[in-house]
Amino acid sequence: MSQRKVISLETIRVACRNCSLSSLCLPMGLTAEDVERLDGIVKRTRPLHRGDFLFRDGDRFRSLYVVKTGSVKTFAPSPEGGEQVLGFHLPGEIIGLDAIDKDAHACSAKVLETSAICEIPFSRLEELTATIPSLQHQMYRLLSKEIGHDTDMLLLLGKKNAEERLAAFLLSLSRRLQKRGLSATDFYLSMSRHEIGNYLGLAVETVSRLFTRFQDDGLMRVDRKHIQILDVHALQSLVGGAGQNRRQHQQQT
Amino acid sequence: MSQRKVISLETIRVACRNCSLSSLCLPMGLTAEDVERLDGIVKRTRPLHRGDFLFRDGDRFRSLYVVKTGSVKTFAPSPEGGEQVLGFHLPGEIIGLDAIDKDAHACSAKVLETSAICEIPFSRLEELTATIPSLQHQMYRLLSKEIGHDTDMLLLLGKKNAEERLAAFLLSLSRRLQKRGLSATDFYLSMSRHEIGNYLGLAVETVSRLFTRFQDDGLMRVDRKHIQILDVHALQSLVGGAGQNRRQHQQQT
DNA sequence: CGCAATATTGACCACTCTCAATGAGGGTGG
DNA sequence: CCACCCTCATTGAGAGTGGTCAATATTGCG
Numbered sequence: 092m093s094q095r096k097v098i099s100l101e102t103i104r105v106a107c108r109n110c111s112l113s114s115l116c117l118p119m120g121l122t123a124e125d126v127e128r129l130d131g132i133v134k135r136t137r138p139l140h141r142g143d144f145l146f147r148d149g150d151r152f153r154s155l156y157v158v159k160t161g162s163v164k165t166f167a168p169s170p171e172g173g174e175q176v177l178g179f180h181l182p183g184e185i186i187g188l189d190a191i192d193k194d195a196h197a198c199s200a201k202v203l204e205t206s207a208i209c210e211i212p213f214s215r216l217e218e219l220t221a222t223i224p225s226l227q228h229q230m231y232r233l234l235s236k237e238i239g240h241d242t243d244m245l246l247l248l249g250k251k252n253a254e255e256r257l258a259a260f261l262l263s264l265s266r267r268l269q270k271r272g273l274s275a276t277d278f279y280l281s282m283s284r285h286e287i288g289n290y291l292g293l294a295v296e297t298v299s300r301l302f303t304r305f306q307d308d309g310l311m312r313v314d315r316k317h318i319q320i321l322d323v324h325a326l327q328s329l330v331g332g333a334g335q336n337r338r339q340h341q342q343q344t
Numbered sequence: 345m346s347q348r349k350v351i352s353l354e355t356i357r358v359a360c361r362n363c364s365l366s367s368l369c370l371p372m373g374l375t376a377e378d379v380e381r382l383d384g385i386v387k388r389t390r391p392l393h394r395g396d397f398l399f400r401d402g403d404r405f406r407s408l409y410v411v412k413t414g415s416v417k418t419f420a421p422s423p424e425g426g427e428q429v430l431g432f433h434l435p436g437e438i439i440g441l442d443a444i445d446k447d448a449h450a451c452s453a454k455v456l457e458t459s460a461i462c463e464i465p466f467s468r469l470e471e472l473t474a475t476i477p478s479l480q481h482q483m484y485r486l487l488s489k490e491i492g493h494d495t496d497m498l499l500l501l502g503k504k505n506a507e508e509r510l511a512a513f514l515l516s517l518s519r520r521l522q523k524r525g526l527s528a529t530d531f532y533l534s535m536s537r538h539e540i541g542n543y544l545g546l547a548v549e550t551v552s553r554l555f556t557r558f559q560d561d562g563l564m565r566v567d568r569k570h571i572q573i574l575d576v577h578a579l580q581s582l583v584g585g586a587g588q589n590r591r592q593h594q595q596q597t
Numbered sequence: 598c599g600c601a602a603t604a605t606t607g608a609c610c611a612c613t614c615t616c617a618a619t620g621a622g623g624g625t626g627g
Numbered sequence: 628c629c630a631c632c633c634t635c636a637t638t639g640a641g642a643g644t645g646g647t648c649a650a651t652a653t654t655g656c657g
């Protein structure tokens with residue numbers, strides 16, 4: 092910890108900017124000027140708190156949101172009156188892409204803990220992407236990436252058992268936190284067991300039992316919301332399906 | 345059948361065009377000239393046959409594909425060596441959007457029956473969307489719509505039981521066929537029970553049993569791959585969850 | 598400090614998977 | 628043209644994962 096050197100205010104400011112926009116301009120081809128223009132349309136809102144909504148399903152679509160710090164969950168109403176958690180969004184991740192099509196949000200976004208969120212008015216972003224080809228390409232990639240992510244979830248829900256799902260979930264969190272420079276093995280869950288279960292298509296009780304089991308097996312330590320991963324490799328082999336193939340025959344067509 | 349009147353070659357040609365591009369320019373704002381330009385980059389390939397691949401996972405990404413007639417399935421390899429069917433693509437639907445991000449296909453696309461497919465080189469499409477704002481917007485919508493569709497599947501796999509899944513699947517097919525002017529209640533399945541089961545996260549046997557049950561209950565007639573829906577409304581109420589709430593508590597957070 | 602929400606644990610059972618056998622087509626070759 | 632084979636689909640019986648219900652911590656918050 093604290094390998095942080097003395098740095099200038101300007102450095103922080105720039106780093107902070109890049110932070111909020113990293114998902115948009117990371118693999119860029121953008122000039123400094125382009126980034127400046129992009130930066131110009133981003134609204135920085137004051138910190139939001141647990142329970143606050145970024146938007147609710149049915150709301151008119153106006154902006155995309157980027158998590159700077161904290162975390163957000165998105166969830167859609169299911170016909171029976173329940174809800175399906177669609178994702179947990181950590182710093183650097185973008186929210187709202189699914190609303191472009193219908194020009195309205197089909198899901199709600201709720202802040203899980205005190206968070207800083209950037210807002211990017213989509214109409215202005217569109218103007219920008221129309222004049223900066225590389226930014227347009229970034230947008231396409233961003234949308235495409237979201238599809239790829241959903242695909243992964245389909246595989247998870249369609250083919251994996253409870254154990255594999257929870258292991259995959261934990262590793263996903265770990266990896267994403269690490270990418271932001273946080274610890275990959277020691278972190279706090281900002282969501283409840285209920286929400287994890289809902290997200291993974293499992294009952295709360297199953298999630299709870301698995302946490303206990305993983306801990307008993309020495310894979311991790313669990314204390315309420317505090318998670319310490321002790322054996323990443325074992326978790327990975329759980330996901331990969333070291334467990335004998337299960338669930339419908341793996342047919343080749 | 346054969347309510348087809350005598351029509352000019354030109355009419356057919358135009359209709360055919362619109363067909364292949366409908367998903368791109370339907371809710372448009374495109375001038376005739378724009379459509380012309382779009383049309384100019386579309387490659388029309390000769391008919392493909394059952395078992396042909398549009399692309400395989402790992403292939404370099406070059407083009408998007410639009411189904412004109414026939415059907416295509418996409419599927420991704422799962423770590424254990426099996427595969428997850430990601431979707432069945434009917435006329436008017438577009439394939440390959442998930443590959444933009446990594447510039448490589450993460451899934452394979454296989455033709456299920458003799459089909460006509462259009463190919464749209466993505467780099468050329470990108471050039472076009474950079475100069476036609478409304479087309480750019482269409483592309484964003486298209487990508488966004490795909491995300492929305494995946495979201496629906498997540499809800500299906502995460503929250504619905506076997507009965508609800510199959511009912512939803514049948515209604516989805518029905519609706520999409522109808523949109524293309526085909527019968528909503530009488531059609532042939534181009535995919536096997538295996539593929540349906542894989543797609544829905546169910547075992548083949550479960551799919552088979554449900555077909556039998558639905559038939560016994562008078563919801564539909566099933567003869568091999570020939571499907572006749574007799575009671576759409578009943579199917580709809582099955583999906584909606586008329587069946588008493590099942591699967592994890594529907595918590596509100 | 599006490600109530601409400603969240604989490605854990607146990608017992609039971611249902612949905613659906615697995616295994617296995619049989620039947621029905623569709624294609625190929627004799 | 629028929630026999631054969633192979634794939635696909637159907638059906639039955641049994642088993643297991645994970646859901647449901649219920650009781651008991653534990654925590655957080657007003």
